[in-house]
Amino acid sequence: MDLFGRRTETAALDGLLAQAAGGAGCGLVLWGEPGIGKSALLDYAVEAAAEATVLCCRGTRMEASLAFAALHELLWPVRDRLETLPAPQAAALRSALGMSGEPANRFLIGAAVLSLVAGLARDGPVLVVVDDAQWVDEETAQCLGFVARRVRTDSVALLVAAHEEPDAGPWEGLASMEIKGLADDDARRLVDAVTPDADESLRRRTVEIATGNPLALRELPTLNRDEVLPGAIPVGPRLRRAFCARADTLKPATRALLLLAAAEERGDRHLVQRAGAGWGVDASAWEEALRSGLLEASGAQVHFRHPLVRAALYDGAPFGERQAAHRALAASLPSNAVGERAWHLAAAADTADEHVAELLEQTAQACLQRDAGPTAARALQRAAELSPERADAARRLAMAARASWGAGNAGAAQRLLDDAERLVGEEAVVRLSAGLRGILEFSHGVVDRAHRYLIGDMAVVDGGRAAVELGAVAVRAAWSAGRTDLQQDALNRLLSLRADDDPDLSPVMPALQSWWACYDETGELTGSSPGGGGDTVGLLGVVPWALLPPTLLVWAWGAEGPLRDVLGLQVAALRRRQELPALAMALSQTTVLDLFSGRWDTAAAAADEALRLAEEVGADHVATQCRLSLARLAAGRGDRAVVLENTERALLGSIPRGVRALSASAYWIRGRAALFSGQPQEALHHLTPLHEPGHDAAHRTTALLAAVDTAEAAAQLDRLDVVGSELTVMDAWVRRTGATWARAAAHRLRALAGSDAEPHFRAALDAGAGDDPFELARTRLLYGEWLRRARRRADAREHLGAAAETFGRVGATLLRDRAVRELDLAGGAGTHQDAAGLTVQEFRVARLAADGLTNRQIAAQLLISHRTVGHHLSNVYLKLGVTSRAELARVDMSGDFHLRG
Structure with a gap:
């Protein structure tokens, strides 16, 4: 068992x-x-x-x-x-x-x-x-x-x-x-065993509600969630029987007290006492309730021993008794407790009641001002149920959908929109929800369909700001689909909107035109360039997240610095307002910036957080982007298994939905992983489709950014035609943008093409690689290899050592090992020291000794005498400050040693 x-x-x-x-x-x-x-x-x-x-x-x-x-x-x-x-x-x-x-x-x-x-x-x-x-x-x-x-x-x-x-x-x-409750990890394992297909949101909520109770962990995930009000704790028959059995033995006044306490969710002991006065609840009833162990009291607060007790007792009471309890509590509230009275009256209502519905709507508005989206959505949903008029019900359902989406519940938002549409039709709901259906489709659906919704809804929604936001997302959806025709159409529609009356939006419209410049039929870009991009990106810091361009595009333009500041402000604001879908998207974009800037550990942490959020709110495409970020990190660090797992999941989600930006990233990452593993033919196999019209991975922006990888793989296979083609694309982009990374990439490609390589390697190093030390180290590695083949060993060692140091610092072990091998070839054992003062041969001996090999085994492997091994080990101990193999084994040989010339 x-x-x-x-x-x-x-x-x-x-x-x-x-x-x-x-x-x-x-x-x-x-x-x-x-x-x-x-x-x-x-x-x-x-x-x-x-x-x-x-x-x-x-x-x-x-x-x-x-x-x-x-x-x-x-x-x-x-x-x-x-x-x-x-x-x-x-x-x-x-x-x-x-x-x-x-x-x-x-x-x-x-x-x-x-x-x-x-x-x-x-x-x-x-x-x-x-x-x-x-x-x-x-x-x-x-x-x-x-x-x-x-x-x-x-x-x-x-x-x-x-x-x-x-x-x-x-x-x-x-x-x-x-016997106490299970720890959270064990609780999650039990939920996985009972319902292996449970999503992360259901698993997390079950563990949170059950607080380690195995019966609850088994029963909660199997209940019909559609029959449970948002925010309520569902109780199945087994839980109800288990907890109600004890209450049934108590006297009627005590059971009445327990029901009042169960209906009063805030735990206000004085309110329960006032409401219970008309039910015969006296001191003896309180004494019996507290003695039963079901109810506990502390000062002015009263609470149940376990939240499931409250839910089971409330759920197990006849509806008429629950109604009476809520009416008694509503009548006992002070006059200024409008929200609480609305909830109790709503719980007691069994027919349409516009007065109660209005009270609930007022409560929801107050909740939204406090960033309490889930409570607002719950209040609006109940208000819709109590609305006598279909139009009022639909309006409140649309508002509830918006609140649910903002709180991170995409599934609930879609269901509420569907309910509203059944009452008043699609167009009315588009207007009432400010075009939410297109936003939802863009988040987790088919991007072509999202584009169609968003374009159509721009003309329906009220207000210029809402239309601009939908238009910006429509452009982004077309970009994600790799459809330049749809992108240009959406951009034209967006730019035709008037935003003169909105001081935040009017200066942003030219910036949007610059960012979303499209390719025409000849392959040339239309529209003006944002140039350095600082001013235009800065403008986007005052507008909603929907207007921010994707990070890959901003990086391509070379304006990543200002975007990092903008995203930082956006993330802080979204955290404060608990707008979870938008927060997940902003964090995923921040992750890409960190990856491209060599902050790999920071990127990994941000990707993990964004992935959890995206899975929780149902933002499938954002979750895929996070998995791709983790895969890109794994490619750099040589973990092919993680690359394969994450890119497979990404392609399973992106290809059927036509999200070519994500499919292309998956192909690009697989190509990088193969390239870094010394398999250029496989790398080219993955990278070539980025340029193939009609392919699921065809995407211009991704192909542009992947040009350096494609060219390097092609150069290793003597495919100079491919190198030349990539160089042509890169030269055009340099003329267009002047982006630092693009200028460095163009010089690197010219060096790979073989014509006058050295000045272009030097020019690439002088240009830098934007803000990416990893790409700069790759240039140094290629230049060092070229110098070593030209028998300029001293010069080679300078660049190879610097490359190895950077690769070691970020954890790119495969490229670090490649740089170390090249260093060895450039000067032989014992001629180069690293930051810790070890020569290459000493480093080799240290690593083998740390792995547990004896002196004679090390000697046999390195083709030297065991006495020489002992000599090297003596130097290693002295330089590293260790005194034994046991201490040496605790040294991180992958990260603490960074060779240099």
Whole structure:
């Protein structure tokens, strides 16, 4: 049996069974809240006691008042053993089991059960299991408690599961163990096992609500989420039965108090007291409720021991009683508590009520001002349900969809839009929601369809700002699809909009025209260039995220510096407002900037955060972008498995939806991974499709940025025609933009083409690589290799050493090793020192020694004598400040040694 997170508990049970098998009888009470996993542990013990005689019974509320009902269940399978008992004991036990009409003698019955169990134990271990002991009839409980305290010399183990700690009563004196909730990691594993297809949002919410309760973890993910109000805790029948059973034993006034407390979600004890005054809730009811353990109080606050208790008691009450509770609470609120009164009246309403709907809408507006999007969406959805007029209902549903989208629930937003459209039609909902359907489609759907929606909706939405935002996203959707025709059409429509009356938008329109310049039929760019880009990017810092151009495009223009500042402001603002979809997109763009700037560790952290957010809000394309960022990082670090896994997932999501910008990135990253692994033919296989019209990976911006990789792979295969073609594209872009990275790339391509290589290598180094130290190091590596082949070893060592240092710092191990090999070829062992003062040969010896090789093994591998190895190791120890191989093994050989000339 697979029990997640129960190693301590199962070890205790194993020890108990072993102790009993050894002839030392014992008992143990497992206690904890309903659903916590006590029964599962009992099942584990039964399964583990395969060689034992197992006697089981379970208490039930219906039979709790029937004397010896549980004992009947326990002993009925072995009733034939009554004949082995002394006559008085046998007669008493027959009476308890209903096999005779003689009067019951409790002491003789206890003695008889002890004799019966002890007799069974002489044939082998006996395991007695009592589940739901809180419902076991008193006579059976007293009898088994009597037995448990007298089996210390018999091979008998008694296991009891109950809700409360056995500090008094029939189980007093037995060892006990509280069963607590699962840790979050174990809870997630259980959810994965129960519902392996659960998405991250469902998994996270289940773990959060269940707070480690295994029954809740099993039941919550299987419930129909469409039948649960947003923000509510769903409760299934098993949970309801488990928690309501205890409340049913309390007096009516106490149950009324519990229902009022369950309906009053804020835990206001004084409000519950005022509302309960008319229900007969007095001090004795409060005392019984607190004594039951279901309700707890602290000062002016009251709360349930577990959130599932509140949900189960509320859900288990008849609807009429819930209505009455909410009306009582609404009537007891102060006059200024408009929002709370609206919620209680809404919960009590069972027909349309415009007054309550208006109150809920006012509450939602206040929530939106406090950035409480989920609560606002919930209020608006309920307001729509209570709206007598279809138009009002549709308007409120559209508002709820906007609030849901802003709060990160794309699925709920789409469902709310669909509901609104069924009431008033598509066009009206486009206007009411400010074109949300196109935004949703762009986030996780087919980008061509998103473009179509957005273009059409620009003419429908009210207000110039909304139309400009939709137009900007439409241009971006076309760019993502690699459709320059659609991009130009969307740009023309966007530029035709008037934004003169909006001081934030009017100066931005020319900037948008510059960023989204398109290629015409001849392959030339139309429109003006943003040039250095600082002013135009800076303008975008005052507008919504939807107007920001994609990071790849900004990098291509060479304006990444200002964009980083803009994105930083956007991320901070979006975090503050909890606009999760927009935050996920902004973070994913920040990740790309960090990757292209050599801040790989920062990029990895940002990509992880953005991926979690994107998966949570259903922003599929943003999630794919994050996976591609992680894949790009893995390509640089030589982890082909991670590259393959993430690019495969990216292509599965992007190709069917026509997102060529993402498909192209996946092909580009695969090409880089192959190139860095020394497989130029495979690299060219992945990179060539970026230029092929009609291919799923054809994308002009990506092809431009990938030109240096394509040309390097082609040069290694002597495909100078491909190098020349890439150079032509790059030269045109340099003339167009003057971007630093493009000028450096053009010089590198000319050097790879083989004509007058050295001045172009030097020019590339002088130009830099924008803000990317990794690309600068690649230029140094290529130049160093060229110098080494030209037998200019001293010059080669300078550039190869610098390249190796950069590659080591960012973790690009494959390229670092390539640079180290070239260094070796450029000067031989023992002629170059790194930052730590080690020569190349000393570094080799140190790395092999750290891997555990002996001096003779190192000598055999390096073709030197073992005495020479010892000499090198002495130098290594001295330079690194270590004194043994054990200390040397703790040194990071991949990152602490950066060779230089």
